[in-house]
Amino acid sequence: MSVIEVKNLSFRYSEETDFVLKNVSLSVEQGEFVAVLGHNGSGKSTLAKHFNGICLPDEGTVQVCGMSVDADSDLAAVRRRVGMVFQNPDNQIIASVVEEDVAFALENLGVDHDEMHRRVREALEAVDMSYYAKHATYKLSGGQKQRIAIAGILAMRPDVLVLDEPTAMLDPKGRAEVMQVLHKFHEAGMTIVLITHFMDEAAQADRIVVMNEGEVLLEGTPHYVFQNAGLLWSVGLNVPQSTELMFLLREEGYKVPLAILTEEECISVLDDLLAGRIEREGL
Amino acid sequence: MSEVILKAEGLVEVYGAGTPFEKTAVNNVSFELYENEFVGVIGHTGSGKSTLIQMLNGLIKPTEGTIYFRGEDVWAKKYDRRMLRSNVGLVFQYPEYQLFEETVEKDIAFGPRNMGLNEEEVALRVEQAMHFTGLSDKLRESSPFELSGGQKRRVAIAGILAMRPRVLILDEPTAGLDPKGCSEILANVREYQREERATVVLVSHSMEDVAANASRVLVLEKGNLKMLASTQEVFARGEELMKMGLNIPQITRIFLQLRARGHENLPSVLSPEEAIRCLDAVTGGGRK
Numbered sequence: 001m002s003v004i005e006v007k008n009l010s011f012r013y014s015e016e017t018d019f020v021l022k023n024v025s026l027s028v029e030q031g032e033f034v035a036v037l038g039h040n041g042s043g044k045s046t047l048a049k050h051f052n053g054i055c056l057p058d059e060g061t062v063q064v065c066g067m068s069v070d071a072d073s074d075l076a077a078v079r080r081r082v083g084m085v086f087q088n089p090d091n092q093i094i095a096s097v098v099e100e101d102v103a104f105a106l107e108n109l110g111v112d113h114d115e116m117h118r119r120v121r122e123a124l125e126a127v128d129m130s131y132y133a134k135h136a137t138y139k140l141s142g143g144q145k146q147r148i149a150i151a152g153i154l155a156m157r158p159d160v161l162v163l164d165e166p167t168a169m170l171d172p173k174g175r176a177e178v179m180q181v182l183h184k185f186h187e188a189g190m191t192i193v194l195i196t197h198f199m200d201e202a203a204q205a206d207r208i209v210v211m212n213e214g215e216v217l218l219e220g221t222p223h224y225v226f227q228n229a230g231l232l233w234s235v236g237l238n239v240p241q242s243t244e245l246m247f248l249l250r251e252e253g254y255k256v257p258l259a260i261l262t263e264e265e266c267i268s269v270l271d272d273l274l275a276g277r278i279e280r281e282g283l
Numbered sequence: 284m285s286e287v288i289l290k291a292e293g294l295v296e297v298y299g300a301g302t303p304f305e306k307t308a309v310n311n312v313s314f315e316l317y318e319n320e321f322v323g324v325i326g327h328t329g330s331g332k333s334t335l336i337q338m339l340n341g342l343i344k345p346t347e348g349t350i351y352f353r354g355e356d357v358w359a360k361k362y363d364r365r366m367l368r369s370n371v372g373l374v375f376q377y378p379e380y381q382l383f384e385e386t387v388e389k390d391i392a393f394g395p396r397n398m399g400l401n402e403e404e405v406a407l408r409v410e411q412a413m414h415f416t417g418l419s420d421k422l423r424e425s426s427p428f429e430l431s432g433g434q435k436r437r438v439a440i441a442g443i444l445a446m447r448p449r450v451l452i453l454d455e456p457t458a459g460l461d462p463k464g465c466s467e468i469l470a471n472v473r474e475y476q477r478e479e480r481a482t483v484v485l486v487s488h489s490m491e492d493v494a495a496n497a498s499r500v501l502v503l504e505k506g507n508l509k510m511l512a513s514t515q516e517v518f519a520r521g522e523e524l525m526k527m528g529l530n531i532p533q534i535t536r537i538f539l540q541l542r543a544r545g546h547e548n549l550p551s552v553l554s555p556e557e558a559i560r561c562l563d564a565v566t567g568g569g570r571k
Contacts, residue, residue, distance in 0.1 A: 039461040040433055087459070141328065168459040171328040172488050172530055197461045236463030241491070241533040244555045252559060266537050267544070274546050274565065 003160055003191050004028040004051055004082075008060035011046060020046045022214040023060070028160070028193060033186045035202035036195045037225075038211035039236040047211065048195050051162050052082040065159055080109070083153030085163040089145035089170075092152075098140070099124065099133040102151045109156065123151040127181050143174025147181055160191040167198065179204065199226075199238050203261050210237070223259040242266035249273070253281040285318040288482050289339060289371065289450055293348030296334050296506075300346070308334040310506040311348070316450065319480040321473070323487060323497030323514065327528050331506040332486050336452050339484070340371035369398050372448030376455045378439030382427040387418070387438050390427050394446040405445075412441035415475050417467060433464040440468070444475060451475065452484040457492060465489075469496055494518060494532045494553040502529070519551035534558050 004027060011021040020043050028034050038044040049055040050062045053075040062069040065081045086092055095101035099120050106116045124130045127147040132140065137148065146166055153161065163182070167175040179201060186192050194205060202208050208225040210218040212235045218225055226232070229239045229247050239247075246260045246269070256278060260266050272278050296309040309331045316322060326332050337343040339350060341357050341364040349358045357367050375381065384390035391412055395405045413420065416437040422430065427438050440456065453472065457465035469485075469492060476483045487493050493500060493514070500517040502510040504527050510517050518524070521531040521539045531539075538552050538561075548565055552558045 039463055040431065165459075173328065173528065199462075236461060238462040241555050242537060245534060245537075245558055248555055248559045249562070252563065263533065263537055263540070267540050270537070270541055270562070271544065271546075273562065274541070274549075276566070 001030045002027040003030050003065050004193070005063040006047075006050065006060070007062075009047075009050065009057050009062060010059040011050070011055055011057055019058075020214050021050075024214070024216055025060075026209060026216060026219075028191060031186075031189050031191055033182070033192045033204075033206045034194070034209060035205035035207070036193065036209045036211060037197060037199070037202045037237060038217075039197065042211040042235075043214040044195050044211045045164050048084070048162050048164050048193065051160070051193065052079045052084050054084070080156055081158055082160045082162060083156055083158035085146070085149050085153055085161070085166050087165040087168050089142050089149060092149040093137045093145055096137055098129065098135050098137055098148055101137055101148055102155050105152055105156050119155045119157070120151075123155040126154055126184070127151045128177075141174060142170045143177040146170060146174065146178050150178070150181060154185075160193065161185065162193045162195075164195045165197070166194070167196070167201065175201075197237070199240055203240060210235075222261055226261055227258045229258075255279045255281065285320065285480075287315045288318045288353060289316040290351040290354075291315075291335075291339070291348070292351065294335070294338055294345045294350070295347035296331075296338065296343060297346045308506050309338070309345075312503075312506075312508045313348070314501065314508065314511050316482050316484070318449075318482055319476065320499060321476055321483045321485065321497050323485050323493035323500040324503065325487065325490065325493060325500060325524075325529055326503035329505075330503040332503055333454065334506075335503065336373060336454060336484065336486060339450070339452060340373050341367045342373070366398075369394065369446040370448055371450040371452065372443040372446055374440055374443050374451070374453040374456055376458060378443075378456075379427075379432065379435035382435060382439055385426060386424050387413075387427050387430075388423045390438055391441045391445050394442055398446060408445040408447065409441075412445040415444050416441040416471050433460055433468075436460065436464075436468065437471075440471075447479065448481065449479075450482040450484065452486070454486045455488065456485070457487070457489065465492065472496075488530075490518075490530045490532045490535075494535070502527070514553060515551065518553060521551070 006024055006026040009021055009024045010019050012019045036044045046055060051064060053069045056070055064078055067073060067078055069078055093101055094104050102120045102123055103116055106119060124133055127150055129147050167178050182192055196202055203222045208222055209216055218228055226239045226243045229243060232239055242263055243260055246256050246258055249256045256269050260269060291312060291314050294309050294312040298306045298308055324332055334343060338345050349356050352367055357364060382390050388409055391409045392405050395408045418437050418441060427435055456468055472483055475481060485497060497514050500514050518531050518535050521535055524531050532553060534552055534555050538549055542549050550561055552561055
């Protein structure tokens with residue numbers, strides 16, 4: 001069952017400007033972990049903003065959890081189902097104490113007191129931040145702040161979590177913390193849409209959608225997408241170094257598989273190559 | 284070897300001395316930077332990188348030790364530290380938040396104008412800085428606030444380049460940019476270094492960027508200088524780096540593991556291109 005269904009979506013920010021999204025169709029299945037890749041200005045963030053009605057389609061339709069997202073929809077209802085996390089952790093923290101920040105949306109929704117406490121506790125546990133419940137938000141690291149922002153969304157119990165470059169402003173440790181939390185949610189059955197330009201993060205998803213100039217350029221499993229290294233390079237994206245190495249080896253005539261993504265896969269191919277188990281053309 | 288341009292001697296920085304929050308951010312760090320070199324600075328968040336680079340242009344006064352610029356002690360009485368800050372240009376993290384002028388041109392001109400240069404020279408420097416950072420001449424009259432994130436970043440860097448610093452320090456200049464934006468900005472910085480024979484100090488969490496650009500790497504851990512050596516040598520000590528919680532380029536890690544699996548004749552590599560050359564050599568190549 002698809003939880004997000006986008007059909008022939010076109011959008012522009014004003015009538016004087018060009019279309020940012022051009023006839024985009026896409027669906028995200030229940031429980032799926034989808035990464036959306038693309039360079040700056042490719043339309044990936046604009047696409048994400050359609051998933052909970054921050055942007056509304058000019059043409060085409062967007063359906064989320066069976067509800068259509070347009071000017072006539074109950075957008076508050078849509079936003080309860082689809083939670084969104086943004087790039088800058090500092091812009092998303094409102095309260096001065098961690099647990100109050102996580103409770104912010106629940107207070108707005110009028111959730112009763114005991115239930116609120118329970119949900120805040122669970123959400124903090126889910127992002128491994130229980131220890132910090134009574135701490136001041138301003139003293140947290142970027143990765144911790146971002147996990148608090150995620151907890152605040154989680155406390156609303158959404159069906160889908162959409163994250164727009166949540167790790168772009170974090171250091172490697174913070175990035176790893178956030179990715180770990182996303183994997184945990186994914187294993188628990190949550191639907192996740194991760195907008196990113198980090199190839200290593202996209203490689204961890206079930207499926208990658210590559211955006212370019214407002215259109216879907218490529219989509220499929222990480223192995224499939226990264227096999228198209230030439231195409232990705234041509235639109236200003238990268239592939240992991242392990243994949244790049246396989247391309248260079250192919251150019252040298254070695255008959256190595258192109259669908260190589262992880263370090264382990266790459267090491268095992270190189271192991272074979274060094275042991276003379278891989279054929280080479282032109283020799 | 285080129286001449287020493289900047290020398291750090293016994294740098295110590297203690298924050299909140301005498302309070303319960305006392306913290307030594309930089310602990311007895313000494314090193315020399317040469318003209319016309321590209322040095323990468325790596326270290327965990329909180330390792331003292333930001334404190335260190337702010338000491339290099341006199342923004343932070345060291346608790347102990349000092350900095351010599353072209354042999355002169357910058358903390359000596361009557362030393363012109365204002366001039367030092369145009370000679371040692373510092374590009375902060377997310378420098379685009381510091382843009383403030385009405386037009387791109389005025390923003391870039393702010394630094395050189397403050398140096399007291401005449402208008403002709405200022406105009407020339409703005410033009411060159413825009414060229415170095417790949418900004419189209421058409422953007423001259425635009426408001427910096429209407430530009431894309433990547434362009435804003437370039438304007439902010441151009442504002443520092445226009446002062447023609449002999450040492451250019453950049454703190455995470457590519458954070459948040461897409462891969463194309465990252466490699467373009469780093470190529471611009473390299474071009475500036477080459478043409479001006481300047482010294483570049485790049486602080487980065489991206490080991491791939493450091494490996495691809497720096498000739499030497501300085502490693503900080505908890506305020507201590509742990510390593511300062513050629514990029515090759517530093518990344519060849521990948522296991523030590525990983526123990527400090529630092530990453531190394533993926534390709535370097537892969538080769539390290541192959542060595543651990545018995546392929547001891549493989550050297551340490553920094554890029555996929557280098558990896559190919561090594562593999563070719565080890566397997567006998569077969570082509571000339």
